[in-house]
Amino acid sequence: EPEVTQTPSHQVTQMGQEVILRCVPISNHLYFYWYRQILGQKVEFLVSFYNNEISEKSEIFDDQFSVERPDGSNFTLKIRSTKLEDSAMYFCASSVLLYNEQFFGPGTRLTVL
Template sequence: EPEVTQTPSHQVTQMGQEVILRCVPISNHLYFYWYRQILGQKVEFLVSFYNNEISEKSEIFDDQFSVERPDGSNFTLKIRSTKLEDSAMYFCASGADSTDTQYFGPGTRLTVL
C-alpha cells in the first residue's frame, strides 16, 4: 500500500541553524501539507501546497519557513533559522484532491538545542 515517507526520522540542530525536512508524498497525489505537533499538544496545520504554490498557510508559517517541491517526488520544509520553540514533530501529508483524505507520514522529530 502506498505511503508517505519522511526523512530524517530525527533531526537535532543548534538554534539559529537552517534545517530541511524531506517528504515523499504518495505518487499520484496533488495536494501536499505540513503539520507540526509540539509534545503534548494538538496537531497544528502549517501549510498546504498545490500546483507548485502555497494554497493556504497558518499564522505559524512565517518568513522563517518555506516549502518547495524540487522535483516530481520530493516535498520539503525549510526552517531558515531555528528557534527553541520549533522543537516538535513535523508531519507531511498528501491527498489526491482538496477534499480527499489526507494521509500522513511517520514524522520527523526536530530537536533544537
C-alpha cells in the same frame, strides 16, 4: 500499499541553524501539507501546497519557513533559522483531491538545542 515517507526520522540542530525536512508524498497525490505537533499538544496546520505554489498557510508559517517541490517527487519544509520553540514533530501529508483523506507520513522529530 503506497505511503508517505519522511526523512530524517529525528533531527537535532543548534538554535539559529537551517534545517530541511524531506517528504515523499504518494505519487498520484496532488495536494501536499505540513503539520506540526509540539509534544503533548494538538496537531497544527502549517501550510498546504498545490500546483507548485502555496495554497494556504497558517500564522505559524512565517518568513522563517518555506516549502518547495524541487523535483516532482520530494516535498520539503525549510526552517531558515531555527528557534527553541520550533522543537516539535513535523508531519507531512498528501491527498489526491482537496477534501479527500490526507495520508500522513511517520513524522520527523525536530529538536532544537
